[in-house]
Amino acid sequence: MLAEITSVLGIAKAAIDIGKEAKGLLPDGEDKSNIEAKLIQTEKELAIAEAATAKELGYELCKCTFPPQIMLFIKELNVSRCPKCHHTTSKKGHVSYG
Ligand SMILES: [Zn+2]
Structure with missing residues (x-):
């Protein structure tokens, strides 16, 4: 199951990269701004999904940012x-700084 999730995350990332490239081809305007906002939102959601998957896989998460x-x-x-x-x-499990 985790392998499938990881694979889907990879595909989603590739799709976002394609979206970014396509966005670069658009002239400045409302459409470009809308697409930019959607890409940013999707990237954030993907990062949350990625962090959740990483946690499932046993990785530590740092809470210095959200998504972690x-x-x-x-x-x-x-x-x-x-x-x-x-x-x-x-x-x-002790967290140290520096
Ligand atoms: Zn951190």
């Missing part, structure tokens, strides 16, 4: 680190 950042594991340090604010989580 997905913390990536750093093998050498045995911690997860937020790509945005660089907070780290030790294996005890």
Whole structure:
């Protein structure tokens, strides 16, 4: 099930990228603004879905932004680190700064 969700998320991301490229071809105006707003909203919803999936997969989430950042594991340090604010989580679950 998770594999399917991850695959759908990838397809959705590709669709958003296509939308962004298509938007770039439009002349400035109301249509472009509407499409831009929809793309931003869709991207946000996708990020929420991505974060939820990451949590299901056992990833730590950083709450420095919403949607949350997905913390990536750093093998050498045995911690997860937020790509945005660089907070780290030790294996005890303690959050440290810097
Ligand atoms: Zn963070």
